[in-house]
Amino acid sequence: MKLIGKDKPIHDARGKAAGFVKYAGDVTLPNMAYIALVHSTIPHGCVKEVRTERALGVPGVYGVFHCFNTTARTYNRYRSNFAQNLPGEERVFTDYVRFVGDRVAAVAACDQETADKAARLVEVTYEELPFSIGFDDTLSGRNCLAGERPVRDEFFTEIGTQPDDDGLIEVTTVSEMPRLHHATMEPHACVVDCDPYQQQLTVYSPNQAVHGIRLVLADFLEMPYHRVRVVKTTMGGSFGAKQEWFLEPAAALIAKTLGRPVKLVYSREEAMVCSVVRGAMRGEVRSKFKPDGTLISLSMDVLLDAGAYIGNAADYIRALSGKPFRCYRIPYFRFCGRVISSNTPVSGAFRSWSAAEEAIMMERNFDEAARQLGIERIELRLKNVLLSGEADRKSGVPLENIRVRDALEQGRTSFRWDELVQADRAFNESSPRYRRGVGVGCGGHGNTYYPRFNDYGEGRLGLNEDGTVQATLTLHDHGCGTVTAMRMIIAEVLDIPDTSVYLAEGDTAVTPVDYGCFASRTTFVLGRTAYDAATALRDEILDRTAELFSLTRGSLRLENGAVRCRDDECVNITLEQLAQASMLKLKRNVCAQAQFNNTSNPGVTGVHFAHVEVDTWTGFTKVLDYLAVQDIGQPINPAMCAAQIQGAAQMGCGAALREKMTIGKDGRCTESLSKYHLFLATDLPDIRVLLLSDGRSEEGPFGAKSIGEISYVPAAPAVCGAVNDALESALGTLPYDPDCILKYLAEERDS
Incomplete structure (x- = not known):
């Protein structure tokens, strides 16, 4: 192979080194408003009053948005595809705060300094409620409202037949893991452009699922999907932090209300407290071995603190129950997982x-x-x-x-x-x-998601007039080289330089519907999709050449950016010549499409x-x-x-x-x-x-x-x-x- 298995720099390495690459926080649009959020200062309670007079009196303030003057509709930050039947948990601005950092209000202003200044002038009155911050006080029900249980979700599974304990050695260990911050170099950010005349929202966001954001925003704002466009911007790291939606609904609501573009960028403090963390977890493992070291049974009891909102916690703890089977042989397995909800930052996806x-x-x-x-x-x-x-x-x-x-x-x-x-x-x-x-x-x-979901991908490729390749896949590069890898796959199949392949990232107006960058599926599923699309384009190239020269596909080969005949040296046409000849003589573009669904x-x-x-x-x-x-x-x-x-x-x-x-x-x-x-x-x-x-x-x-x-x-x-x-x-x-x-x-x- 000419490219696969060779070392290549990521596609935007030079631009990043030079400081040229643009992140979401660098996007500036005409007539833009800048947003500063007002977060809860208490861990648990009800908002009784929001006073905005002083903030509205600051020159350059376009509006103050809060729980009493915006929609009470809810959404689920974890939802990323239409098949997920998840209840709406959050309002954009809530009157029932569940942790220090919950969103209460926002100021939109002519610049960030003005927005920050005005946000400090918003006065919020609370009725405080008892709160919990750890495993034991949450399990005691300290923060439960009337009718609530400390355990918000419970999952049990058993695989195999419980063995006879005779002669087995039992080993019990307890582990406890704290909350972790993702510590991405780029904080959370998004820009939302609003065209009130076309009734169109365009969202620029470093995220892991452009179609997931489109789904949530369109449903939340009661808009048709084609009126919400989401563009994946250059990402400065995620590790799971940017696959759940809490900035985008707030920014989209304000942009639609004002009828102008808005920018919302988290500070490091907000990124640590107000986004998502890896949830705190406590787990007891009880294993039973034969004296020779053969594992016979394994039991796991796991407690996950979801934080203020359940979010992905129910899925997260269920996923954990399957992970031992990816490495070890376990004849009998028992798993009990429980989810609790404390008044702490929300647990979310983590690498x-x-x-x-x-x-x-x-x-x-x-x-x-x-x-x-x-x-x-x-x-x-x-x-x-x-x-x-x-x-x-x-x-x-x-x-x-x-x-x-x-x-x-x-x-x-x-x-x-x-x-x-x-x-x-x-x-x-x-x-x-x-x-x-x-x-x-x-x-x-x-x-991949398989077999939980029937995972799939779609890709489209076409020849430009100069013989270069235009590729369309829904990619979400975290900054680690996904775009380069896909270009290498396509170029290897077509036997062209990877620099001859144009490939951008996810854009719901251009790229096909896709689950997003989860479950380590990108290389396995979308990489294979790119491979199949390139193979289909290679076949199309050979078919169009065969048509032009009245030959069979089998007599032709694609090599070094040109099509040659195995039996006639006079037949030698470059991809540039082929693309132009197909347009002029055959009246069609040289293009191909492939959909791949894995079964493994x-x-x-x-x-x-x-x-x-x-x-x-x-x-x-x-x-x-x-x-x-x-x-x-x-x-x-x-x-x-x-x-x-x-x-x-x-x-x-x-x-x-x-x-x-x-x-x-x-x-x-x-x-x-x-x-x-x-x-x-x-x-x-x-x-x-x-x-x-x-x-x-x-x-x-x-x-x-x-x-x-x-x-x-x-x-x-x-x-x-x-x-x-x-x-x-x-x-x-x-x-x-x-x-x-x-x-x-x-x-x-x-x-």
Whole structure:
């Protein structure tokens, strides 16, 4: 292959490096109004009065919008396709606030400074209600209104036959994970342009589902779908933060009311508090093993705090129940999931969609089981991981050529696991201050919605007059190179340079209806769609050439941007010549369309290894070495895959060692990066990456599988396992930050 498997920069790398690329916050339109939101200052209560006189008196203010002068219609921020039957949970501006940061009002003004100034003058009177901020006070019903239950949703599933306990060793572990901020470089932003004469709204937004936003806005504003256009703008990162809708409904309502364009951009504080977070979770895992280490049964009881609104929590916790089956062989499985709603920031999508949390719980249990059984940690995993040819027991879908066992074995050798274990033991015996340890984390994920939804994609390609290719797919590039990967797939099939393919991102006025960038489906589903569309265009090119020269398709080949005859060297026509000849002589464009619906969801897995050093005097942990082994099938753009994995490792280290959003006794959440301790690139060693490409998929383009979410799944478990190995501990509450470690060491000394 000429392009597939080769390193390529992302399509807008030069523009970003030069500061030329435009983000949503850079969009400026004539006659634009700027919006500043007024957020609730209490965690739970009713709005009794909103006084706007002082704000309206500021020169340049176009209007103040609040719960008493706007629609009471509701919408669901999580809804992204028409088939989701979800109740409306939120008003754009609410009179019943559920957390500090809930939207109460907004000011629209001639510039941002004026809007911010006027917003500070809006006076809101509340009737305060009892509130809850944690698992226990929420379960007690502290914040429940009359008729409400603390548990808002409950899910139970059981797979297999419960075994006889005779001779089995039971291992129980409890893990607790805090809220996490997505920490995208670009905050949430959107611009909505209103044409009152055409009754048209155009929304510019960095998002993961242009058609999802169109659906929600059109239904909420009672507009026909074709009157709402949503354009995906350049995105500065998402990790799930930009796949739910809370800016767009507010901005669209104000734009339609004023009849002018508006811009709404969140501050970092608003992005942390008022958007979505990874929800707090507590989980108990009870496993039963044979003495030889064979896993016989697994039970999980998981509690998810959805925050102020349920949002995606019901789906999120159900998805978690299927994630163990993407990596391990589990004869009997029992799962109970409960969702509670506290007066805290709303939980939402986060990279891996619960697989990372499942892996933290699962891998902690495996480490403890290895200790109790006296079996080496990697050996215990090797005994229980899924093998090629096995199926996902929950969905029944074959996992095809899954390579998690190879990832464990090759990683063990490349990481020098056995040598490090011995070296760390000697080091720890001689060091009075530092402790070293190694950890391993395994995880699995999917590549598509299938079989939950019958996933599909649509693509259209055509030749321009100069022989370049115009491609249309509904893509949502997060900044990681999706556009480049799709161009490479198309160009490989057509045997042309990838620079000869034009491909923009999602635009509901131009690109076909699509689910969006969820479930790691882009490369697997849309990549295959691009492949099929390119194959159809290649066939069309050969057919049009055959028609022009009175030949058969089989006698022709497409090579290096030209069509040649296998038997007649005189037949040699470039794509530019063909496009023009088809228009002039055949009176038709050279174009093709393809729709692809997958019927598989192969296993995609990762195994990460971490070596850490814990300072027992300060509680700080240093990551000494890190290796990520990923089973992803054929990498389309290996450099892009490596970058995804390295970023995921950095996120995982942060989740394991530093990051948490805390809620104060007044209900206020962490609202500044100065108090939310991110793991920086300078804190890490070189992240080594090993790609296993022999476990190729049957349906993915060129055998590719997914990478974006699976690369995050094993990261935190590997680091947590290394810390517990270093301290000979069984820490269960993340993050393992200095406070956590020093508290544990103090308790050990006291005991």
